[in-house]
Amino acid sequence: xxxxxxxxxxxxxxxxxxxxxxxxxxxxxxxxxxxxxxxxxxxxxxxxxxxxxxxxxxxxxxxxxxxxxxxxxxxxxxxxxxxxxxxxxxxxxxxxxxxxxxxxxxxxxxxxxxxxxxxxxxxxxxxxxxxxxxxxxxxxxxxxxxxxxxxxxxxxxxxxxxxxxxxxxxxxxxxxxxxxxxxxxxxxxxxxxxxxxxxxxxxxxxxxxxxxxxxxxxxxxxxxxxxxxxxxxxxxxxxxxxxxxxxxxxxxxxxxxxxxxxxxxxxxxxxxxxxxxxxxxxxxxxxxxxxxxxxxxxxxxxxxxxxxxxxxxxxxxxxxxxxxxxxxxxxxxxxxxxxxxxxxxxxxxxxxxxxxxxx
Numbered sequence: 034x035x036x037x038x039x040x041x042x043x044x045x046x047x048x049x050x051x052x053x054x055x056x057x058x059x060x061x062x063x064x065x066x067x068x069x070x071x072x073x074x075x076x077x078x079x080x081x082x083x084x085x086x087x088x089x090x091x092x093x094x095x096x097x098x099x100x101x102x103x104x105x106x107x108x109x110x111x112x113x114x115x116x117x118x119x120x121x122x123x124x125x126x127x128x129x130x131x132x133x134x135x136x137x138x139x140x141x142x143x144x145x146x147x148x149x150x151x152x153x154x155x156x157x158x159x160x161x162x163x164x165x166x167x168x169x170x171x172x173x174x175x176x177x178x179x180x181x182x183x184x185x186x187x188x189x190x191x192x193x194x195x196x197x198x199x200x201x202x203x204x205x206x207x208x209x210x211x212x213x214x215x216x217x218x219x220x221x222x223x224x225x226x227x228x229x230x231x232x233x234x235x236x237x238x239x240x241x242x243x244x245x246x247x248x249x250x251x252x253x254x255x256x257x258x259x260x261x262x263x264x265x266x267x268x269x270x271x272x273x274x275x276x277x278x279x280x281x282x283x284x285x286x287x288x289x290x291x292x293x294x295x296x297x298x299x300x301x302x303x304x305x306x307x308x309x310x311x312x313x314x315x316x317x318x319x320x321x322x323x324x325x326x327x328x329x330x331x332x333x334x335x336x337x338x339x340x341x342x343x344x345x346x347x348x349x350x351x352x353x354x355x356x357x358x359x360x361x362x363x364x365x366x367x368x369x370x371x372x373x374x375x376x377x378x379x380x381x382x383x384x385x386x387x388x389x390x391x392x
Contacts, residue, residue: 036067038107039218039251040089045102047084047093054323055098058084060275062102066219071245071252073262075298076272079319082255085272086221089253090138091119091127108135108218134164137212141224143204146211147196153180153207154192160214179210184240202233206240213244220245221253226261238264260302263287268355271295274320274330280349281356288384290372291358293335300376313375329361337362337370 042064104119157176161167180188183206226234269286271279279292297315317334332342350363
């Protein structure tokens with residue numbers, strides 16, 4: 034069965050005009066999302082994850098300058114497919130026909146998403162009443178069902194409460210309910226569990242997976258935490274300095290990583306079984322995005338950097354049908370560099386754990 038493409042981002046290059054100069058936030062991002070799949074964007078703060086998400090939503094700040102690229106949203110209206118280039122649509126059209134209705138977003142901090150002066154019920158009902166002109170009584174019933182769907186037990190009582198009366202986990206569940214109210218085709222989750230404790234985080238991730246399986250929508254999941262990604266993603270895109278530098282299935286990235294930056298991210302995941310006294314950290318700092326980058330942006334932090342890395346940015350080398358990485362180490366003329374021994378041990382342990390969970 035052929036997969037249905039719902040979002041295609043091509044050569045997206047975005048800068049921001051600031052008092053300090055032009056910040057080169059995205060430098061040619063390519064991304065595809067198919068129906069029912071979860072695609073993750075992973076990387077350090079400032080790598081361009083949230084800018085990509087906001088561009089897809091059409092909510093970039095006014096100082097953003099789109100230098101190149103397209104963001105095609107493919108909507109299936111039942112009989113035909115319509116393609117919308119988000120970058121060419123007017124803001125008024127995006128607000129009326131795209132945001133919340135077809136592409137919805139769950140932000141990191143629920144308190145910044147929720148209106149402290151409105152009851153939970155009114156906030157969930159608002160989108161349905163605006164986009165579909167749903168009657169108040171019908172919207173109320175749908176809102177109660179949505180609260181039950183996101184595992185809020187006393188749904189009727191929750192409808193009358195205000196955000197400050199709920200716990201952090203309940204607030205995030207409410208935000209998910211609001212995002213799902215208009216049955217969107219794509220749900221963007223921007224660090225949705227960062228502010229939550231580990232137990233609540235696990236519940237929210239399991240909740241998203243269950244509802245996605247029931248409704249068949251697509252998820253663009255943004256996080257800096259590879260441990261979280263392992264639980265939710267079908268495909269993973271590793272971002273660094275405004276570019277996707279490795280992409281593949283979850284199995285490709287976790288068990289057969291090929292980019293030294295991905296090696297560093299995997300090595301930095303906390304692991305109770307590790308024998309190291311200190312947690313690994315990638316040396317150095319990300320580049321200053323105010324400056325033009327020559328060569329490979331990761332070269333100053335890469336202990337395996339080659340001479341060519343300082344001169345020319347590497348292309349995306351194809352490793353398999355699903356796996357790509359932008360590193361000169363994959364060039365046929367490059368020296369053969371193997372995975373660090375400590376990472377080999379860690380990957381072997383992750384592989385064994387995955388096998389045990391599958392049994």
